[in-house]
Amino acid sequence: MTHSANAVNQSKKLLEKKKHGNAQFMTVEEIERVYDNVKFGNETEVGIIVGHDKSSWLVDTSDHNLLLLTSLGGGKTNG
Numbered sequence: 577m578t579h580s581a582n583a584v585n586q587s588k589k590l591l592e593k594k595k596h597g598n599a600q601f602m603t604v605e606e607i608e609r610v611y612d613n614v615k616f617g618n619e620t621e622v623g624i625i626v627g628h629d630k631s632s633w634l635v636d637t638s639d640h641n642l643l644l645l646t647s648l649g650g651g652k653t654n655g
Contacts, residue, residue, distance in 0.1 A: 612637050 602610070611626060611634040623637035646652055 607634065610638075611635060 612621065612623065614621065614633045614635050616631060616633070619633070621635065621637050623635040624642055625633050626636050627634035644652060
């Protein structure tokens with residue numbers, strides 16, 4: 577095996593060892609624990625709407641930060 581082929585094999589082994597993460601969508605239980613389910617017409621808490629179904633909003637009322645990216649005229653402000 578040449579020096580360059582050996583280096584490539586070692587790099588591949590390092591990458592395989594350093595693979596990490598197990599990203600997945602939230603489960604129903606996690607959604608219910610993290611977000612408030614607010615029925616339409618009963619919007620009294622301040623928060624960020626992160627989803628909805630046929631009769632309610634999913635609202636994040638935590639004090640976490642949010643980065644909102646949208647084009648010009650995308651509705652970021654009321655003015």
